[in-house]
Amino acid sequence: MSIRFTAKARRGMVALTVAAGLALGVAGCGSGGDDKKPDNAASASKGGSGPSAQEGQSDEPLAELKGPNSLLLQITSAKRDSGGFVTVNGTMKNDGADNVVIPSNLSGNETEIIKNGSSLGGATLVDSKGKKRYYVLRDTEGRPLTTTGLPTLKAGESIPVFMQFPSPPASTSDVDFQLPGFATATIQISG
Secondary structure (H helix, E strand, O other), X not given: OHHHHHHHHHHHHHHHHHHHHHHHHHHOOOOOOOOOOOOOOOEOOOXXXXXXXXXXXXXXOOEEEEOHHHEEEEEEEEEEEOOOEEEEEEEEEEOOOOOEOOOHHHHOOOHHHHOOOOEOOOOEEEEOOOOEEEEOOEOOOXXXXXXXXXXXXXXXXXXXXXXXXXXXXXXXXXEEEEOOOOOOEEEEOEO
């Protein structure tokens, strides 16, 4: 019983630390004259909090991963934040001619994530040099800090997506990005 409590307490502390880091990051951001931001229907939780999948994107993707049913994931940025986490942004696109239902296995196989609906909660970052795997972070209620409520994509349609992970050591810049059903890609973390 004490192991379960310790694990829950540890997850709660990680989520609290991430939330505090996000709050400090948002508080430190000025308006910068960018009053018109794109409408982002995908959110990290029911409250709609979480970073925009558009932030920090570049013109050239870091990687393109082919997945099932003509799905294509373009990773546009992987940024290390001072709060101790890495945010991976990208675009999920239906590159085929037919409508595609986003596969449920993208949520992973952890009960706590699955019970919160469709998401990219099965994504991981692998630090081969440090021999560690990093899983998508969760908030205090167990919701994954990633795009959730993934829709059926029409032919040619795309949606912005994001995932947040604990940060590998600062000395690690190259990691392997993995998502169930998709090819693995090596991406470089900036920041």
